[in-house]
Amino acid sequence: MTAAEISRLAGVTRATVSNWRRRHPDFPQPSGGTEASPSYDRREVEAWLDERGRLPARSSRDDLRAHLHGRAPHEIEAVARFAAHLAGFDGKKRAEIVELDDDRLTALHATPAETDVPAALLRSVARVVDQEGPLAVFDVLGEHTEAPVGVRGTHPTPDAVADLLAALATTGGPRAGSVLDPACGGGRLLAAAATALGPGAAVHGQEYRPVVAAQAEARLAEEVPGAAVRVRTGDSLRDDAFPDLRVDAVVCNPPYGDREWGHDELALDTRWAYGVPPRSEPELAWVQHALAHLTEGGHAVLLLPPATASRSSGRRIRAELLRRGALCGVIALPAGLAVPHHIGLHLWILRRPEAARPGRDLVLLMDASDGEGKASDTGKLHETILDTWQAFTEPAEFAEVPGTARALPAIDLLDDLVDLSPARHVRTAPVITPDAALRDVARLIDRLKADIAALTEASDIGLPASAGEASRTWRGATVADLARGGALAVHRGVRAASPGTLPADLADRPVLRARDLLGGTRADGDAGEIHLADPVVVEAGDVLLTQIVGPQGVATRVAGEDDAGCLLGHGVFLLRPxxxxxxxxxxxxxxxxPDNVSQATTGSSTHQLVASRLRVPLLPLGEQTAYGHAFRRLHELRTAARNAATSADETANLLAATLSTGALLPPGTELP
Incomplete structure (x- = not known):
């Protein structure tokens, strides 16, 4: 086992394992690997940890990890298929499978290529399934898969987004009974769509990673037991597993930014009914793939990057989709709802036109991007978008929602750009009366003056004293050393690989995320959306730091009463002194x-903080308090400056909008 596996087994950081190697002569010697990345005999490590009381109770997951160590890729895939197979059994049957003899266990779900998989490995899989369910097996397999999440721009679809796509695809048209997700990943979106369709749905999915495809199959068997499920492995664009399939609904969160999607070899493909997608437009290839699999009148909903609506290279295909009535709507979502979190994605709603009835001439353009995509607001966002879509699909004329949604004739969008970005066509400026505008501006000006006064007060930090001819030096200790000595405790927010159930007293608490530290805002994450592996409750006086090191270093603050009681989010370190x-x-x-963070940072493209390496001066508590008071005043200065800058921006933006729209007049100006 590697140092990382030892740290995971013992529940400590990798730095702690490195310290054990240096400070304890009896620590097991490497049995393999390289000098830079040694490996150790598991039995020797476990015996060493057990002697010191650091070996936790062994779980079924630990046994599976041990059995998986060093396994070939085909064995990992066989384990995934076996776990997916067991997902179809009830609890009693799973318990019986654990007790089967080796021959019957191997024969239970084996192809000729899988007969060499050891029975002990299959039994460890059966135990995890029996105790924790089949999806727990895939949490462990996630450490061994050949293509981790994120490769080729693939990412899981958050539950809230999956529910929204499923609802849009199954409403506003004929009742759907079948669904396809051609890039189904672990099956979250496909399971949401199958649930929306109801019992007896025909569910089809394709995923190019064999282990993840098996995960999708297991998820569907667990969450939608009444559905008829077919999940196939392969690249949907290059090797469509369902070439003749026609379904009532297609949902998809396709890989984004994949320039190697098969442009050259697929140039003459019959799916490109609306034009051959350029190499730089893989998303438009997925759009046409989805349309090719729809029955007449069926709907497809795809989650796409915003650039798909405006890139010049895709103009001709967008125009053809409009001319033939295949595009029903484009909805702009807030940033932060799904990966990549820094941009607001678009929902494209498409319909395969019926031969006997041309597609509807109107296109719904909706800008729901206002806000930050807060998890706590997803319920309201879901309701607003679904209500707007249902109103658009009604026979009655659609009533424009000022500043949010419009229904435009397709011909109005067929200009030189064919830009389908909702913000381009939907007025996003607030629609307010002149008197209301004046009240809002007056309120913001008052707030700006108060923030400037607070900044002036915070800037009175006093003049520090000189240290003399040379800078002061002191003895120091690392955070890891201080933790071993009991001076502080170190925690890190970790995201769970699969959703779990939080204790009732923690379920409704907000989650403190890295973005809250960066923005200086209160914790605002939703524990129901941000799945945490080991929830840690923040207490007043805790020191919070971001794990990612940006150009300005790390964001940090001391938890106050507003932070106390919230949960520690992914990517945040907590030091509890x-x-x-x-x-x-x-x-x-x-x-x-800065110097401290620099020496405790690892990584080349993404810089990450290793909190255990940070150094702290060893000073008496009285001297610490003096330094602490100065650092607190600096924090208050930064906070006041940020608040004043925010108020200045909001005031200037509102004034510019109200002056340019005629709601307000420049100071001293009178109406003619």
């Missing part, structure tokens, strides 16, 4: 110092 030994503001100031 013993107040009798460490002042929290002293600790926060030194661990976030």
């Amino acid at each position: 013993d107040p009798a030994r460490l002042d929290p503001w002293f600790l926060a100031g030194f661990v976030s110092a």
